[in-house]
Amino acid sequence: xxxxxxxxxxxxxxxxxxxxxxxxxxxxxxxxxxxxxxxxxxxxxxxxxxxxxxxxxxxxxxxxxxxxxxxxxxxxxxxxxxxxxxxxxxxxxxxxxxxxxxxxxxxxxxxxxxxxxxxxxxxxxxxxxxxxxxxxxxxxxxxxxxxxxxxxxxxxxxxxxxxxxxxxxxxxxxxxxxxxxxxxxxxxxxxxxxxxxxxxxxxxxxxxxxxxxxxxxxxxxxxxxxxxxxxxxxxxxxxxxxxxxxxxxxxxxxxxxxxxxxxxxxxxxxxxxxxxxxxxxxxxxxxxxxxxxxxxxxxxxxxxxxxxxxxxxxxxxxxxxxxxxxxxxxxxxxxxxxxxxxxxxxxxxxxxxxxxxxxx
Amino acid sequence: xxxxxxxxxxxxxxxxxxxxxxxxxxxxxxxxxxxxxxxxxxxxxxxxxxxxxxxxxxxxxxxxxxxxxxxxxxxxxxxxxxxxxxxxxxxxxxxxxxxxxxxxxxxxxxxxxxxxxxxxxxxxxxxxxxxxxxxxxxxxxxxxxxxxxxxxxxxxxxxxxxxxxxxxxxxxxxxxxxxxxxxxxxxxxxxxxxxxxxxxxxxxxxxxxxxxxxxxxxxxxxxxxxxxxxxxxxxxxxxxxxxxxxxxxxxxxxxxxxxxxxxxxxxxxxxxxxxxxxxxxxxxxxxxxxxxxxxxxxxxxxxxxxxxxxxxxxxxxxxxxxxxxxxxxxxxxxxxxxxxxxxxxxxxxxxxxxxxxxxxxxxxxxxxxxxxxxxxxxxxxxxxxxxxxxxxxx
Ligand SMILES: Cc1cc2nc3c(=O)[nH]c(=O)nc-3n(C[C@H](O)[C@H](O)[C@H](O)COP(=O)(O)OP(=O)(O)OC[C@H]3O[C@@H](n4cnc5c(N)ncnc54)[C@H](O)[C@@H]3O)c2cc1C
Numbered sequence: 001x002x003x004x005x006x007x008x009x010x011x012x013x014x015x016x017x018x019x020x021x022x023x024x025x026x027x028x029x030x031x032x033x034x035x036x037x038x039x040x041x042x043x044x045x046x047x048x049x050x051x052x053x054x055x056x057x058x059x060x061x062x063x064x065x066x067x068x069x070x071x072x073x074x075x076x077x078x079x080x081x082x083x084x085x086x087x088x089x090x091x092x093x094x095x096x097x098x099x100x101x102x103x104x105x106x107x108x109x110x111x112x113x114x115x116x117x118x119x120x121x122x123x124x125x126x127x128x129x130x131x132x133x134x135x136x137x138x139x140x141x142x143x144x145x146x147x148x149x150x151x152x153x154x155x156x157x158x159x160x161x162x163x164x165x166x167x168x169x170x171x172x173x174x175x176x177x178x179x180x181x182x183x184x185x186x187x188x189x190x191x192x193x194x195x196x197x198x199x200x201x202x203x204x205x206x207x208x209x210x211x212x213x214x215x216x217x218x219x220x221x222x223x224x225x226x227x228x229x230x231x232x233x234x235x236x237x238x239x240x241x242x243x244x245x246x247x248x249x250x251x252x253x254x255x256x257x258x259x260x261x262x263x264x265x266x267x268x269x270x271x272x273x274x275x276x277x278x279x280x281x282x283x284x285x286x287x288x289x290x291x292x293x294x295x296x297x298x299x300x301x302x303x304x305x306x307x308x309x310x311x312x313x314x315x316x317x318x319x320x321x322x323x324x325x326x327x328x329x330x331x332x333x334x335x336x337x338x339x340x341x342x343x344x345x346x347x348x349x350x351x352x353x354x355x356x357x358x359x360x
Numbered sequence: 361x362x363x364x365x366x367x368x369x370x371x372x373x374x375x376x377x378x379x380x381x382x383x384x385x386x387x388x389x390x391x392x393x394x395x396x397x398x399x400x401x402x403x404x405x406x407x408x409x410x411x412x413x414x415x416x417x418x419x420x421x422x423x424x425x426x427x428x429x430x431x432x433x434x435x436x437x438x439x440x441x442x443x444x445x446x447x448x449x450x451x452x453x454x455x456x457x458x459x460x461x462x463x464x465x466x467x468x469x470x471x472x473x474x475x476x477x478x479x480x481x482x483x484x485x486x487x488x489x490x491x492x493x494x495x496x497x498x499x500x501x502x503x504x505x506x507x508x509x510x511x512x513x514x515x516x517x518x519x520x521x522x523x524x525x526x527x528x529x530x531x532x533x534x535x536x537x538x539x540x541x542x543x544x545x546x547x548x549x550x551x552x553x554x555x556x557x558x559x560x561x562x563x564x565x566x567x568x569x570x571x572x573x574x575x576x577x578x579x580x581x582x583x584x585x586x587x588x589x590x591x592x593x594x595x596x597x598x599x600x601x602x603x604x605x606x607x608x609x610x611x612x613x614x615x616x617x618x619x620x621x622x623x624x625x626x627x628x629x630x631x632x633x634x635x636x637x638x639x640x641x642x643x644x645x646x647x648x649x650x651x652x653x654x655x656x657x658x659x660x661x662x663x664x665x666x667x668x669x670x671x672x673x674x675x676x677x678x679x680x681x682x683x684x685x686x687x688x689x690x691x692x693x694x695x696x697x698x699x700x701x702x703x704x705x706x707x708x709x710x711x712x713x714x715x716x717x718x719x720x721x722x723x724x725x726x727x728x729x730x731x732x733x734x735x736x737x738x739x740x741x742x743x744x745x746x747x748x749x750x751x752x753x754x
């Protein structure tokens with residue numbers, strides 16, 4: 001047994017950290033949040049050059065042929081810097097395409113791998129339950145209805161869409177009858193969309209009773225958990241650094257037990273999450289029978305821990321914590337979005353209970 | 361203990377509700393003009409439902425304090441949905457401070473227009489180097505003829521960009537021990553030498569500011585309390601701020617809004633309220649809201665009897681602000697993905713107010729004395745625990 005990252009995985013982390021520090025420092029993240037779309041393109045180009053866009057795509061199609069664990073390290077690094085990039089949608093599309101026919105794979109995988117094309121994910125209703133009367137039906141080969149909270153759909157070439165019965169469809173964004181409009185969320189570093197289907201040509205990738213969607217959902221949950229892990233780590237690091245610097249009452253505030261304990265509580269709840277997220281990713285790659293349960297817990301548990309870390313880090317900073325000055329709020333909002341996407345913790349834990357037959 | 365409604369009180373409650381409903385046309389909505397807001401406030405004061413116990417000569421309604429009446433008025437606003445009386449740092453903090461320690465002249469000059477909403481105040485306490493350790497503040501005022509002349513900087517000053525006046529702490533006696541060298545001044549924000557720079561917060565709006573003072577001249581009669589008495593005066597104000605921030609009526613109104621929201625919203629066709637987990641969270645918070653509401657009534661009685669509120673008062677800011685934050689968190693979770701929408705998004709609920717509160721109310725857990733400072737106060741003043749050891753020299 002060896003519960004640790006390999007040498008290559010650590011090198012991957014280091015190179016990501018380097019490239020994100022260059023392409024997505026705080027000023028650039030702030031510029032993106034204020035409307036400079038070029039930032040996301042630059043980040044994506046840098047990630048693509050390093051191979052991140054094709055991380056999960058087989059080498060025969062120009063990808064790196066790596067697993068979800070490497071994808072998790074990437075999502076974590078993006079969360080850590082709050083970098084804008086269509087990594088989640090594109091990675092999940094790559095996974096969904098694994099069950100497509102070879103012609104479709106040949107058409108899309110090389111372009112996704114090179115970073116030339118990106119993909120979005122519209123599965124919210126099928127995974128987390130429909131809000132506001134949304135939902136996508138599939139009859140007579142046509143998709144109709146609306147999907148809300150689609151991830152990375154803005155500017156994408158390809159969409160992965162789940163219909164009401166849980167079948168997955170591949171839809172090109174130029175398809176007739178399709179329209180995509182932005183939703184504004186608290187998190188300006190990522191894009192959410194509403195997608196309207198007015199008789200869009202649909203082609204289910206499979207008819208396997210929802211297995212493909214479950215696998216995709218599990219991977220998405222693990223990647224969202226990783227994003228929260230990264231964002232929370234930054235929130236914790238910044239709080240600790242500030243607690244060592246800021247003085248009140250003639251002392252560094254970290255010397256007050258109240259502040260020290262807040263930092264320690266954040267660390268105590270966050271640090272073990274790293275192992276949970278690694279295990280969830282490894283299980284997705286290698287232990288399919290455990291994967292769903294651990295993925296659910298990773299998503300739900302990181303949602304709770306991150307909410308705690310986000311508020312606590314803000315509190316340790318005092319007044320400056322709620323301003324834009326240190327950029328803390330990017331992480332705060334990122335975990336706020338991750339928590340709700342594809343199901344809040346109560347819903348996801350209910351799923352975990354059902355998986356184990358604890359619910360009739 | 362006697363909480364029974366006398367026939368007088370029952371009639372009073374009907375009267376208040378009847379009044380509010382019969383003036384529904386005048387209720388200022390979210391997009392009301394300033395004139396409409398002020399007109400409603402004037403209406404409420406003349407009816408005795410705002411500034412109720414403040415003496416008439418200072419612009420209030422002048423009723424004798426009556427705990428049940430106050431409660432019934434507050435409940436009538438919640439029950440009818442009528443917009444409540446104006447609050448804010450002037451009405452909730454400065455007015456009670458002037459009533460306690462202001463000169464007759466100051467009371468007559470400032471309280472009336474403040475109550476009517478004609479003067480907006482901001483609170484200039486915190487400085488970059490002096491937040492929790494407020495008494496270390498370094499903004500200075502020296503005497504020059506009939507004036508004090510102020511130099512220095514404040515930060516996190518809420519609404520300074522909108523305010524007409526500031527109540528401000530300055531160091532007037534640089535050689536005195538730190539708590540004894542502070543004075544409390546009030547002055548116009550239009551005084552030459554004041555520069556206000558807005559600071560954007562995580563909500564995306566600039567709710568507070570940095571304020572810079574360069575040779576700002578303030579007439580000496582605009583000091584509240586004596587020279588070097590500012591710390592004592594400030595603590596009067598802070599006590600009222602903490603009461604305002606922990607206001608249980610606000611929490612109760614929010615709880616009913618969340619209850620309505622959970623009845624309306626559905627996930628996959630199921631009402632959110634039908635989900636036992638979400639319902640349990642709602643009921644848990646309702647328990648806390650009721651607790652704080654009754655604690656508030658108890659405090660009101662104590663203050664009317666002139667008794668010291670003790671622990672029941674010391675916990676209000678900590679518990680009340682945490683409760684508001686938890687309420688916003690529940691609302692967001694009940695809305696799920698809809699709860700992360702913001703600003704002008706389609707499908708937005710309640711104008712994004714829950715997201716705004718979730719962030720802004722975290723600020724209120726920090727502002728007015730952080731949660732950690734509140735806990736220190738509860739432990740040390742409320743429970744008599746010893747203070748933390750002073751740092752070793754060096
Ligand atoms: C939304 C908002 C509105 C505000 N409005 C105003 C306003 O209108 N006017 C005004 O003057 N100020 C205002 N403030 C400022 C507010 O009063 C201060 O932010 C607050 O007192 C904390 O000071 P600080 O920000 O300097 O944090 P610090 O004092 O630097 O605190 C940083 C951290 O150290 C902790 N800490 C500090 N000392 C101790 C100790 N002895 N024991 C344990 N922990 C400690 C704090 O709890 C906090 O976690 C506002 C703040 C906010 C957030």
